[in-house]
Amino acid sequence: MRHTRATCVKVWLSRPRSFATSGPARTVKAIILAAGKGTRMGELTHEVPKPMLKLHGKPILEHIVLGLAGAAIHDIFIVTGYRAETIESYFEDGRKLGVRIACGRQGVQDGTGKAPEVARKFIGDDTFLLTYGDILVPKAG
Numbered sequence: 001m002r003h004t005r006a007t008c009v010k011v012w013l014s015r016p017r018s019f020a021t022s023g024p025a026r027t028v029k030a031i032i033l034a035a036g037k038g039t040r041m042g043e044l045t046h047e048v049p050k051p052m053l054k055l056h057g058k059p060i061l062e063h064i065v066l067g068l069a070g071a072a073i074h075d076i077f078i079v080t081g082y083r084a085e086t087i088e089s090y091f092e093d094g095r096k097l098g099v100r101i102a103c104g105r106q107g108v109q110d111g112t113g114k115a116p117e118v119a120r121k122f123i124g125d126d127t128f129l130l131t132y133g134d135i136l137v138p139k140a141g
Contacts, residue, residue: 027127029075029077029123030076030130030131032051032131033079034080034081034132035079035084035106035115036134048083049083061133062097064131065099065101066097067137069098073129074099077102077103
């Protein structure tokens with residue numbers, strides 16, 4: 001069976017929330033990659049970054065943040081870049097969504113592989129989930 005990124009994230013999010021083999025459960029943090037321009041979207045992303053395009057009245061990125069919160073992931077770092085201020089001002093510190101959000105700007109969009117480096121201090125030695133800011137995964141079940 002071939003696994004896509006979406007399938008892997010869906011499976012991971014549907015697992016029990018205790019990640020500890022012994023002792024107290026570890027905190028899991030998330031990094032959301034939302035720095036790109038979304039150039040293939042043409043005029044839709046001329047003024048708004050792709051993760052902020054609305055679906056059912058909310059930005060795609062908000063759906064992702066709420067999904068993470070529903071999976072007991074409340075410490076979130078959003079890597080921004082293109083039109084960063086739009087994302088940063090919308091989410092602020094995350095309190096209105098019941099999570100803690102920090103943002104960091106990827107000065108030069110030099111690829112997905114480099115983007116998580118912006119969140120290095122935020123993650124520290126903690127376990128984390130890396131996800132894209134423009135991919136929605138349906139709820140399991």
